[in-house]
Amino acid sequence: MESLKPLLEPVAESGLAMLIGLLIGAFFMILFGYNPVVAYTAMFTGAFGNLTGIFETLAFATPLMLTAITFAIGVKGGLFNIGAEGQVYLGALGAVMAEL
Numbered sequence: 001m002e003s004l005k006p007l008l009e010p011v012a013e014s015g016l017a018m019l020i021g022l023l024i025g026a027f028f029m030i031l032f033g034y035n036p037v038v039a040y041t042a043m044f045t046g047a048f049g050n051l052t053g054i055f056e057t058l059a060f061a062t063p064l065m066l067t068a069i070t071f072a073i074g075v076k077g078g079l080f081n082i083g084a085e086g087q088v089y090l091g092a093l094g095a096v097m098a099e100l
Helices: 005-031 036-048 051-076 084-099
Strands: none
Touching: 005 036, 036 051, 051 084
16 A cells, blocks of 8 residues: 555545635635535536537647646756746647648
C-alpha cells in the first residue's frame, strides 16, 4: 500500500478539489434560490447522459487538456507561461486564416 501512496495522493487531491468546488457551487445556488441537486443532475446528464453528450464533452475538453499538457511540460522545463489558453485560440485562428 505504501508504494501506491505517491500515485493515489494526486488523485485524492484532485477529488477533494472537485468536491470543494461542487460544495461552493451548491452554496451559491442555494443562496440565490436554486436547487443544486437538480442543477448538478442536469449538468452531469447533459455531459455524460448519452454517447452524443460524452463526445461533445470530449470535443470541448480536448483543446483544454492539450493546453494543460503543454503548460505542464513548460513548467517541468523551468518556464512559466500565463497565456497558454490564449495562444491556443490564436493558433487556431491562425490555422483557419492560413487555410483560407
